[in-house]
Amino acid sequence: MMRIDMTTLVPGFNDTVHDAQRVFRALLDALSRPGSIVAIDAALPDNHAMRDGLAGRVPLAAFASLLALTDYSTPVFIEREDNVLGDALRFHASARLTRDRREAAFVYIDDARDMPSLDAFSHGEPESPEHAATLFIHVPSLTEGEPLVWSGPGIAQSRSVAIAGLSRKFWRQRAALTALFPCGIDCYFVAGGALVGLPRTTQVEVN
Known part of the structure; x- marks a missing residue:
């Protein structure tokens, strides 16, 4: 196993149990209201050490979410050049990193503009759809792209x-x-x- 670089290690949650619970609830809220912007940092109001440690390296929303979701049983694939995120997840959550995209339960993609095909990740099986991958995709903005119409469960009629x-x-x-x-x-x-959460149940209109 690769050694963890303690000189660049990002601090974890202040309160491991309660912070993780608050972040998990925020993640559920985001999937239940597709297209809504959910502030993960609102669940971590006093975690200045985590913010300072991440500063400009990994989005707080991605790190806190993966920290709340992962453990030794959930393979994680990280599409990123350095080890900052991987080291922190291994140290704080005992997460197992994988180099096999198809094996990963959770995936972090640092650049949405250079991401692999979605066929590279697990889609689950009809008898076990829960084995599909969950992707965390770093984007430049949650409000400044081309407007697309989303519809489906959790959305009243449709949403741009x-x-x-x-x-x-x-x-x-x-x-x-x-x-x-x-x-x-x-x-x-x-x-x-x-x-912003996009569950598999949401339809997105693409020309």
């Missing part, structure tokens, strides 16, 4: 959502996955201390 940094190729691939329900991929788009 504008996530920056995502290509039409991504949206076409994601639209193709909706036909595989209950299989598919759940996504969170992260920027700074906030995120």
Whole structure:
């Protein structure tokens, strides 16, 4: 196993149990209200050490979310050049990192503009759709992209959502996955201390 670089290690939660619970509830809220911006940093009001440690390296929303969700039983794939996030998840959550995208339960993608095809990740199986991957995708903005119409459970009629940094190729691939329900991929788009949830049940209109 690779050694953890303690000189760059990012601090974890102040209160491991309660902070993780608050972040987990925020993540559920984001998936239950697709397209809504949810502030993860609001669940960590006093965690200045974590913020200072991350400063400009990994979005707080991505790190706190993965810290709340992962443990030794959930393989994590990190699409990122340095080890800052991986070291922190291994140290604080005993997370197991994998180099196999298809094996990963959780995935962090540091650049939405250079991400692999969605076919590279697990979609689950009809008898076990819960084994599909959950993606955390770092984007430049949660409000400044091309507006697309989202509809489905948790959305009253429809909602216009504008996530920056995502290509039409991504949206076409994601639209193709909706036909595989209950299989598919759940996504969170992260920027700074906030995120937007996109569950597999949501339809996104792509021209």
